[in-house]
């Protein structure tokens with residue numbers, strides 16, 4: 001059986017709608033990935049734990065509420081503490097000025113609104129471990 | 130990391146890696162399964178199936194919480210279909226179970242069917258063994274069942290719970306499609322909706338018609354999973370079935386059958402692989418040509434191949 005890339009699509013934080021995350025989830029499925037979709041308003045603890053139990057290759061975080069600078073790095077740290085080594089990418093409304101800081105904290109790439117889903121798919125295929 | 134030792138200790142990272150290894154058929158898969166096998170056979174396996182959107186995941190979440198309050202640890206395998214077009218899948222059952230994620234006595238794994246029919250992935254039974262060996266008291270498998278595709282779950286589960294909902298208008302169809310024959314316990318979920326009485330009556334009537342001579346009459350329960358109603362009674366019904374199986378000796382009988390079928394299925398595959406290795410080649414090609422040109426017939430061809438291979 002061939003290996004399948006498994007992606008956890010998760011929405012940390014308190015913002016309530018997940019249209020964007022669902023669009024991404026569907027595009028990833030159509031690209032042949034297995035997408036574990038966990039819904040909205042998850043804590044960093046829940047996201048890192050789900051990543052552990054699902055043994056995903058990629059965690060795709062989406063956030064509109066502006067708490068990315070605290071939440072994204074915390075999730076990366078928690079996954080590391082659990083012994084996970086996953087490609088973590090972020091998306092949502094993220095100011096350019098925040099991107100270097102997020103990358104330094106272990107977010108491999110940041111996709112801002114309007115990025116075509118093909119770009120995300122290409123990025124994952126090229127960088128997944 | 131000694132994955133087997135850690136898995137037997139209940140390490141979640143080890144459980145997770147072992148499942149991936151088995152699911153992707155990595156080289157170490159057989160060795161892991163061989164080593165953990167002596168530690169399997171302890172968990173009680175519950176299969177939950179029913180039409181899309183019936184509330185299976187919500188019910189799984191609530192059933193698990195009830196088992197947790199009774200002191201049992203739980204492993205959950207949530208199976209969703211792979212897309213036949215892309216091979217990808219959206220596995221969304223976890224959405225209803227997020228509250229269980231931080232419970233150390235629960236492990237949830239989502240699986241895609243990866244092209245296998247019958248509602249389960251080809252590897253689901255092995256993942257059950259991994260969770261079993263890791264010490265889970267209860268293993269729950271959730272699969273989507275539409276008509277006749279849920280037969281596999283019956284072969285793997287000790288108790289099969291079929292979730293139905295009132296008012297779909299196709300109640301009788303579901304019954305015809307054989308869904309009634311596989312349930313040990315039924316949950317009429319979304320019992321807050323209209324049509325419960327009718328569905329219940331129809332199901333009782335169908336069960337009355339059932340000619341099979343098992344001493345267990347399937348129980349029909351009512352639940353509102355989203356409001357945690359009827360769940361205690363539902364778990365009691367599952368436990369009643371479990372007690373019935375144990376006391377009647379049928380649990381042992383079923384498990385013996387399952388073991389036999391497992392060995393046969395593995396033997397079948399091994400023989401197929403062996404045969405194809407032996408048979409393939411130019412000789413087989415020319416034999417095919419002979420048959421195709423009607424110089425030989427397929428019956429004689431099979432006979433000659435077999436006598437050659439099994440010499």
Ligand SMILES: Nc1nc2c(ncn2[C@@H]2O[C@H](COP(=O)(O)OP(=O)(O)OP(=O)(O)O)[C@@H](O)[C@H]2O)c(=O)[nH]1
Nearest residue numbers: 181182183184185186187318319320352353354355
């Ligand atoms: N009214 C009502 N809604 C319910 C009940 N149980 C679940 N639901 C809702 O039904 C919807 C589907 O529930 P799920 O638990 O995801 O159903 P499922 O059978 O697992 O769905 P699939 O896995 O997609 O086949 C959700 O919106 C639930 O909140 C119930 O007893 N009454």
Ligand SMILES: [Mg+2]
Nearest residue numbers: 185186221222
């Ligand atoms: Mg479900």
